[in-house]
Amino acid sequence: MPMVFDRIAILGVGLIGASIARAAREYGAANTIALYDANPDVRERARELGLGEVFDDAEKAVASAELVVLAVPVGAMGAAASACSRGLRIGAIVTDVGSVKQAVVEAIAEALPAYVYLVPGHPLAGTEHSGPDAGFATLFHNRWQILTPLPGQTDAYAAAVDQLEHFWRALGSNVERMDAQRHDVVLAVVSHLPHLIAFNIVAMAEDLENVTESEVVKYSASGFRDFTRIAASDPTMWRDVFLNNRDAVLEVLGRFSEDLAALQRAIRWGEGDTLYDLFDRARRMRREVIDAGQDSPAPNWGRDEPSS
Amino acid sequence: MPMVFDRIAILGVGLIGASIARAAREYGAANTIALYDANPDVRERARELGLGEVFDDAEKAVASAELVVLAVPVGAMGAAASACSRGLRIGAIVTDVGSVKQAVVEAIAEALPAYVYLVPGHPLAGTEHSGPDAGFATLFHNRWQILTPLPGQTDAYAAAVDQLEHFWRALGSNVERMDAQRHDVVLAVVSHLPHLIAFNIVAMAEDLENVTESEVVKYSASGFRDFTRIAASDPTMWRDVFLNNRDAVLEVLGRFSEDLAALQRAIRWGEGDTLYDLFDRARRMRREVIDAGQDSPAPNWGRDEPSS
Numbered sequence: 001m002p003m004v005f006d007r008i009a010i011l012g013v014g015l016i017g018a019s020i021a022r023a024a025r026e027y028g029a030a031n032t033i034a035l036y037d038a039n040p041d042v043r044e045r046a047r048e049l050g051l052g053e054v055f056d057d058a059e060k061a062v063a064s065a066e067l068v069v070l071a072v073p074v075g076a077m078g079a080a081a082s083a084c085s086r087g088l089r090i091g092a093i094v095t096d097v098g099s100v101k102q103a104v105v106e107a108i109a110e111a112l113p114a115y116v117y118l119v120p121g122h123p124l125a126g127t128e129h130s131g132p133d134a135g136f137a138t139l140f141h142n143r144w145q146i147l148t149p150l151p152g153q154t155d156a157y158a159a160a161v162d163q164l165e166h167f168w169r170a171l172g173s174n175v176e177r178m179d180a181q182r183h184d185v186v187l188a189v190v191s192h193l194p195h196l197i198a199f200n201i202v203a204m205a206e207d208l209e210n211v212t213e214s215e216v217v218k219y220s221a222s223g224f225r226d227f228t229r230i231a232a233s234d235p236t237m238w239r240d241v242f243l244n245n246r247d248a249v250l251e252v253l254g255r256f257s258e259d260l261a262a263l264q265r266a267i268r269w270g271e272g273d274t275l276y277d278l279f280d281r282a283r284r285m286r287r288e289v290i291d292a293g294q295d296s297p298a299p300n301w302g303r304d305e306p307s308s
Numbered sequence: 309m310p311m312v313f314d315r316i317a318i319l320g321v322g323l324i325g326a327s328i329a330r331a332a333r334e335y336g337a338a339n340t341i342a343l344y345d346a347n348p349d350v351r352e353r354a355r356e357l358g359l360g361e362v363f364d365d366a367e368k369a370v371a372s373a374e375l376v377v378l379a380v381p382v383g384a385m386g387a388a389a390s391a392c393s394r395g396l397r398i399g400a401i402v403t404d405v406g407s408v409k410q411a412v413v414e415a416i417a418e419a420l421p422a423y424v425y426l427v428p429g430h431p432l433a434g435t436e437h438s439g440p441d442a443g444f445a446t447l448f449h450n451r452w453q454i455l456t457p458l459p460g461q462t463d464a465y466a467a468a469v470d471q472l473e474h475f476w477r478a479l480g481s482n483v484e485r486m487d488a489q490r491h492d493v494v495l496a497v498v499s500h501l502p503h504l505i506a507f508n509i510v511a512m513a514e515d516l517e518n519v520t521e522s523e524v525v526k527y528s529a530s531g532f533r534d535f536t537r538i539a540a541s542d543p544t545m546w547r548d549v550f551l552n553n554r555d556a557v558l559e560v561l562g563r564f565s566e567d568l569a570a571l572q573r574a575i576r577w578g579e580g581d582t583l584y585d586l587f588d589r590a591r592r593m594r595r596e597v598i599d600a601g602q603d604s605p606a607p608n609w610g611r612d613e614p615s616s
Contacts, residue, residue: 127607299435
């Protein structure tokens with residue numbers, strides 16, 4: 001596959017930024033990779049890991065880059081765009097990896113000059129680990145990359161979107177386009193609410209008076225541990241997600257609580273059929289997830305795979 | 309290791325019953341294994357799988373067994389005990405595998421003759437799969453087996469408890485003793501509530517008007533799919549758990565909802581520090597679960613393990 005870009009710059013070297021750097025090199029999607037992180041320790045670590053050419057200045061990092069990827073938490077996107085803005089070359093493509101799109105687009109757009117192409121994006125990929133050491137080249141393999149191009153743009157803009165799509169495909173992603181508003185609603189359901197629930201149940205379990213934390217940990221394999229994994233994700237990233245996708249999250253959370261109240265009532269009144277029907281529906285959804293290739297059918301995800 | 313029992317009988321050949329049969333043979337914990345299931349199709353399948361000597365009658369299955377294991381859903385425990393009661397030999401040990409202990413003990417105890425030893429138990433082991441084909445010999449390896457012996461018993465009873473503990477250790481379990489009331493509270497936290505939440509969010513996602521089911525499935529890897537796994541467990545089993553551990557589940561559910569309402573408020577009012585602190589606490593709990601050897605530290609449980 002031919003090189004997609006001669007030079008790219010990545011601002012923010014966490015799990016995602018480091019993975020893009022590794023993947024772009026591994027799959028020949030960029031010739032040179034410039035990196036910048038606001039944290040000097042992270043820059044130092046990025047140098048040690050040999051992730052690319054590390055700069056101590058955001059403007060210098062983006063100079064002459066054809067693609068600039070903002071890979072910082074959602075709440076820091078505007079500042080990252082401002083920090084590099086004056087260094088951007090004419091016609092550069094600027095994208096981001098934020099889990100929220102409408103609020104991020106607003107924050108970035110006002111910081112950027114008119115002579116660059118802003119094509120917002122969101123890779124639906126990650127693990128519960130964070131930081132530059134957590135990055136790896138195959139993170140985006142067979143994962144969705146959602147692009148939310150701005151409406152009503154020129155042909156040159158459309159070409160920039162195509163080129164960015166080409167870049168993500170080179171990294172192994174499946175690419176989908178969607179408008180930013182829809183993205184935020186869909187992600188509130190499939191990602192933001194599940195994380196919120198997981199954070200809530202894990203924090204709650206720490207606070208109980210009648211069950212000790214060590215009992216919770218000891219017996220966590222009975223269901224609880226599955227929640228601890230996604231609750232281990234980066235707290236800054238998630239704080240920013242909830243603050244910036246507030247309306248969609250509150251709406252779906254309201255729905256969740258309403259349904260939970262109905263379930264609570266069914267338990268209180270011993271309505272076995274209601275419970276059975278609901279549990280049976282949930283089980284069918286699992287089959288669809290597996291049929292769609294979105295998860296492993298192995299029991300316990302292979303954690304306790306039968307050895308015989 | 310010497311044989312623990314000469315003859316055991318298992319009533320109910322689902323995931324757990326079939327796994328006990330396979331494990332008891334594999335690890336030499338029983339010489340002969342008698343099986344019974346109320347469903348003729350399951351009996352037929354148990355014969356095909358060669359899981360043991362399959363009987364068409366519960367009383368005949370338990371005749372001369374030193375240990376009888378009731379491995380049926382919590383709501384069917386009383387009926388299973390009644391069905392085999394008259395066939396039990398004097399001095400037999402009767403145990404169960406129910407996820408709820410107080411209600412099950414009541415239901416079983418009144419169906420049993422005075423000349424057997426009832427030692428309730430609960431293996432904290434399972435997968436999201438069910439039925440005789442889902443069973444495997446290593447299911448109980450390094451998993452907790454909780455025994456909830458009845459209070460105020462004789463020395464002969466204490467010896468029966470020891471022998472049952474020996475049996476579970478032979479299957480690879482770690483054994484813990486606890487009183488039934490405490491078991492039900494602890495399990496409500498670490499298992500019953502997580503399952504209820506997972507069922508609720510998965511069923512809710514099926515019902516949304518503004519996000520389609522296929523979108524949820526397509527993008528489920530961003531968090532949602534982790535909930536679908538535990539929501540795939542047997543609906544009958546779980547209906548019975550909630551109906552039979554109602555008080556403890558409602559109490560912990562009330563706590564969860566209260567905390568969730570506080571989180572909702574923090575999002576609505578943009579209280580970033582509150583969110584950060586809570587997410588950070590949840591993350592620490594994950595580390596404890598991993599340090600305690602209760603889960604794999606691999607990213608995504610190794611589902612997306614880096615190939616390089």
